[in-house]
Amino acid sequence: MTHTHQDGTFVRDESRDLYERATSLIAERDDESAASTQQSRIEAEVFTELMGSERYGRVRGYGVGVTPTQLSEVSRYTQHAAADAQDSRVRRLEAEIQEIRQSRAAKMEEMRQSRAEMQAMRGQIDRLTSLLEMLLAHQAPVEIAARHVETTTTIHLLIAKALEM
Structure with missing residues (x-):
């Protein structure tokens, strides 16, 4: 889903869009919670939200x-x-x-x-x-x-x- 070329560009536009949405959601939620121990939990929530259960x-x-x-x-x-x-x-x-x-x-x-x-x-x-x-x-x-x-x-x-x- 997030395959990239050697120069770092995404193979598919859908992958690039998904990656950008995930990055922005993680950044928003990370700003809301100051604890760095919740980072993996936030990433899992965003992944489930974007990819489904x-x-x-x-x-x-x-x-x-x-x-x-x-x-x-x-x-x-x-x-x-x-x-x-x-x-x-x-x-x-x-x-x-x-x-x-x-x-x-x-x-x-x-x-x-x-x-x-x-x-x-x-x-x-x-x-x-x-x-x-x-x-x-x-x-x-x-x-x-x-x-x-x-x-x-x-x-x-x-x-x-x-x-x-």
Whole structure:
């Protein structure tokens, strides 16, 4: 009834007239009632007024031969197709979540191993520091002071390198 060409013009003049009358009636009634929740009710009233009431065994606006049973079958098919699409999307998202969890667990294990390696290096650095201090204790006091500063600087550099790993 309201078929249009690609440029938006109506195929039939009757369709254009019907559309214009419906639009003006909806606008008038919409101005009268301020509640926007009544919009669909107003549109249904105008449609019934212009097109007439429902007739048994026919579906208004779908042309000749379409029955309510056929329309409900299409509706059920559409609902099942939408549900299947949603189920597919849910399964895909669940798989992505599982993949992210596995990746996170692997990274956490890698971090634990790195932390254990750093603690082992700190232990080695502490042992080297104590050995160097023992060696320096047996040397002349002037040399001890100079080497202590140099050794402390070296130790700090080693610690910094170890922490960068």
